Amino acid sequence: MPEKFLTENRAAPDCSYQPRIRLYVEAALAAGALVDLPAPQAHYLTNVMRLKAGDAVCLFNGRDGEWRAVIHEAKRKACVVAVDSLLRAQRAEPDLWLLFAPLKKARTDYLAEKATELGASLLWPVYTRRTVAERVNLDRLRANAIEAAEQSERLTLPDVREPAKLMEALQSWPTDRRLILCDESGTAKPIAEALTATKPTDRFALLIGPEGGFAADELDALRKLPFVSPVGLGPRVLRADTAALAGLACLQALVGDWQQSRD
């Protein structure tokens, strides 16, 4: 980065104001790097947020931590930022998978947003017998996850995995990952009780059925798998997206990273 640029912009706003503008980028991040932002981000910074050369933003890429960067050149469809200083070192984030039967578009958008905020590390659409939505738009799923990661101050994005049939997805299941099955039948242990009985070394995944629920034989087959723990989410009927969010919240509160506070 040119010395002149650094000197002139010493008084540029830093990232301590609220809300901070945080962007996910794919480029490597290190002091002095110049990052060419793609057109949609350039548009957002210059036209929507009205930022100018010298203004600061925060960048993360899932690998190199969070960095302060200063706008070097701002045009309507092109924006170059100069990476300045490290704000937060990269660190491990929760290892918590979400397997869900695809829902209608707006509810899948919402689910991706909320699951990302709640710290899911993997979003995996799985087809069950009664899954109605046929196609999953993975680009849209990723875009919603990126926006939520930016806003929630995550340092990573959740992985988005190619859709699979549920039973095929479970054939190569990692034996050390407990699959928490949201079981609406009324026979499963309440979630708090079931999670209290897990081992501290367990890794977790949450499985949510489609709006119509699992088929009876599907549920039977799931319950027989050694890595599956069926759990109940109370006496009311929850929509699939509600069950996903409620399950993730309980997992984080009881066996996840909600024992930590915010930085």
Add this chain to the structure above:
Amino acid sequence: MPEKFLTENRAAPDCSYQPRIRLYVEAALAAGALVDLPAPQAHYLTNVMRLKAGDAVCLFNGRDGEWRAVIHEAKRKACVVAVDSLLRAQRAEPDLWLLFAPLKKARTDYLAEKATELGASLLWPVYTRRTVAERVNLDRLRANAIEAAEQSERLTLPDVREPAKLMEALQSWPTDRRLILCDESGTAKPIAEALTATKPTDRFALLIGPEGGFAADELDALRKLPFVSPVGLGPRVLRADTAALAGLACLQALVGDWQQSRD
């Protein structure tokens, strides 16, 4: 109800199929009562769901339990149903309040839906210092709550209270109701730890701030109130609607009615 009608329709579909059609009505429910459904419900049953005279639906009104009712007369804008038999007696549902700073329209809709599914008994919009949304459409809030109550098989609706300024709402606070404050400052106890320390006799309310968070002095004032328990919801920044749902899920799982299973 005419005897002929009952005899002819003995083979009418009952309410055991999925999804059941459940409607909230204001009328009193008792065997033999004829209920005149308002035009939107008549339209839904006859035009959207294509039900005909003799088909069965379920009705509840928040007071008299859930009843099977049979369509007596179906026209496009008018539908009369004959109340038949009691399916579930009225019973107490959770006593769990949600106080929230109003959000933008779509997020308030979503919040009303999810909070109802998660068993909130009261939805109370409160204005905080940084609340941006100025007006709350209470009819819309009620309509979303009704639809969610119908789908989630609740026997009650949540009450919807007139918006109030937060500090005025707290001036006449019932001393036996613990107010769980979602506190993003990073200094509060994690929610699971805080809830474990409450008394079994406690009643609860959850308070969620606006998108911009509580003002610092507002948070200080809240923390000093004897009925307030600040709790943390982990290291990430949650949107206000996410915090509301996550907080309600944890409350139900740890100190609420998620110890019960579905009927």
